[in-house]
Amino acid sequence: MQITDDLNRLLNIVPEEIRRNVELHPQRNSLIEIVLDLGRCPEARFPLGAEYISQTAVSWEDLDHCISQIGEFSGDNRAGIERTLHRISAIRNRTGKVIGLTCRVGRAVFGKVGMIRDLVETGQSILMLGRPGVGKTTALREIARVLADELSKRVVIIDTSNEIAGDGDIPHPAIGRARRMQVARPELQHQVMIEAVENHMPEVIVIDEIGTELEAIAARTIAERGVQLIGTAHGNRIENLMKNPTLADLIGGIQAVTLGDEEARRRGSQKTVLERKAPPTFEIAIEMLERDRWVVHESVASTIDSLLRGMQPTLQVRTMDEAGEVSMVEERYNSPSAAPPTRTLSPQVMKSVEVSAPGLTGLRGSGKMIPIPPEKSTPENKYFEQLLDASFTTGLRGIVGGNAEHPAVGPNGEDLPLHIYPYGIARHQLDQVIRSLRLPVALTKDIDSADVVLALRSHIRNQSKLRHMAKTRQVPIHTVKSGSAPQVARALRRLLNMEDPNAPEVPDLALFARSGSEDEIEALEEARLAVEQIVIPKGQPVELLPRSPQVRKMQHELVEHYRLKSNSFGEEPNRRLRIYPA
Structure with a gap:
């Protein structure tokens, strides 16, 4: 790695005593900046700290000496030395004097x-984040040179403060x-961006x-025209941009969305959630944590979506050693606002919880349901009602839970509970199945600690x-066709060796119930007895008792589990289900 700094050009503008002391300093080659404040001792800042380089306080003459040898200060109080990359920034008093x-x-x-x-060669837009002084502009300058010289692309630099290509009309050879397009005033940067395109x-x-927001909008306009963007923004992590309303558009923007009841139930979240508003302006983001340690987000959209859902995405951390060798490792995103891990009860705790059916709810519980007039009873209906009564003589406990003993070890000999990714x-669907069946299963967000992947x-x-x-981690992957409760339950039982794959599947009614x-x-x-005792063996349709819309929906799902068809007919409150043979 080659470094060029033209340090002597910078030292020539400072007073003689300061220049001499810096030249003799052992850390001269790692000098970051020299600070000259009126009435104070001059200070030199190095990576390991700052120290005074003269015991003589800075005077008006010292400041005037420096200002006379540099160009004019721009609207952002920055100036430079022609054809160098050095930057001189001014602090003014209330009257405007430096x-x-x-x-x-x-x-x-x-x-x-x-x-x-x-990543640069992919042609995707790249956003570089990091605190001031971490090397964002230096990296930007080198990327521009590689794209222009080695990849032969037409590159235009929007150089607002002449910091990328140096001061003066002739740009520095480093680009x-x-x-390079210069900007007359910082507030006009967004206009120059559009003009360049x-x-x-x-x-x-x-x-x-x-x-600024105008610059963020201009960046999106440029990206939508098919031009690759390489830019920087202040902020240590990508989460800082999510919380910054001015720059949030660079990563797609954040908006509040109200979900429907079904979608909120499917996600297991509240009805109002935060979601990404649009595709990100920059497809790739790089967090420059240190000069030689960068965190890469190869898909900004995926990272933002994961963070908004309370998940911790896996990051790619790249480091470079002194020999220029690059190494890559994967780490978990360490975010203070990430959702805490879900607490999963152990099988022993689950077994100690007594499962009991709650009382009646809804219209039946309120006593406001209008009684249904008795219908004519047929022999088949009488037979069905007898079966229904007989099934409840044993109580509900066998239907809701059961006390079957679980195996002590998993299918591959691993200790239980079985950790599933x-x-x-x-x-929430998995949690419901695990609680209903009281399975020795624990969910994990870390694939390294998982025994199996259920996808x-x-x-x-x-x-x-x-x-x-x-x-790579030798974790088996088990797939299911759909995420419905019966499919998930069957997959979990098979993973735990709790059922014979060739045996006919008996549905667990608790999986179809909403509140149990x-x-x-x-x-x-x-519905189950109607299907198993009449519809399937006798091939005859059956009408069920009138139920509420929510309960009928559960019955429909149960019938679909048997691969049969059913329709609702009649008027409320006497609307009921009719099940047809295959």
Whole structure:
């Protein structure tokens, strides 16, 4: 890695005593900046700390000496030295007179782009985040040179403070063949961005310090025209942009969405949730935590969606050693606002909880339901009612739970509970099945601690990354066709060796019930007996008793489980289900 700094050009503008002391300093080559404040001792800042480099306080003459040798200060109080990358920033008093200078060393670092060269060559837009001084502008300059010289692309740099290509009309050689457009005033940066696209046909636009809403909108406009964007923004982590309403559009924007009852139930969340508003302007984001340690988000959209749902995405951390070798490791996103892990009860605790059917709810519980006049009874209906009465003589406990002993070990000899990493299956659906069947299963968000991956077949098909991770960690993948409760229950039983795959499947009515009330279980048992005792063996249709719309929906789902058809007919409150043979 080659570093060019032209440090002597910067030292030539400071007073003689300061220049001499810096040249003799052992950390001269790692100097970050020199601070000159009126009436205070001059200070030099290095990576390991700051120290005074003279015991003589800075005077008006010292400040005037420095200002006379540099260009004019722009609207953002920045100036430079022609054809160098150094930056001199001014602090003014209330009358506008300069009372302090920050002389920052600008360095051209060649070879830094090797950490993300594969991402640069993809042609996708890249956003670089990091605190001030971590090296965002230096990396931006090197990326512009590589794109222009080595990849032969038309690159235009929007250089608002002349910090990327240096001061003066002739750009610094560090940007290679890339072209530079200067900005008259910082507040006009968004206009120059659009002008560059309209007038100069660039393939790549390089922007430093996107900081206003107008600039964020201009960046989206450029990206939608098919131009690759390479930009920087202040903020340590991508989560900082999510909380910044001015810059949130760079990552797609955040909006509050009200879900329907069914969708909220499927997600297991509240009805009002936060979601990404639009596709991100930048497809890739890089968090520059340190100069040689960067966190890469190869899919900003996936990262934002995961964070909004309270999940912790897996990150790619890239580091570069002194020899220029790049290493990549995967880490979990450490976010203070991430949702806490779900607490899963152990099988012993689950067994100690007594399962009991609650009392009647809804219209039946309120006593407001209008009684139904008795209908003519047929021999088949009498036979069915006898079966229904007989099934409830044993009580509801056998239907809701059961006390079957679970195996002491899993299918591969692992200790229970079985740790499952779900993918594409609603977590609340899994929790409901585990609680209803009291299975020795624990859900985990970490694939490293999982015994098996339980995934939706349609989702896992295109997830080569997850398949590769599971193969590397030797974690088997078990797929289900759909995320319905019966399918999930059957898969969990098979994983625990609790059923014979060739045996006919007997549905667990608690999986179809919403609240597990006696009213729901009774209606589901009625439908089950009708199917198993009359519709299937005798091939005759059966009409069930009138039920509420919610309960009829559960009965429909149970009938579909048997691969039969059913319709609702009649008028409320006497509307009921009719089940047809196959």
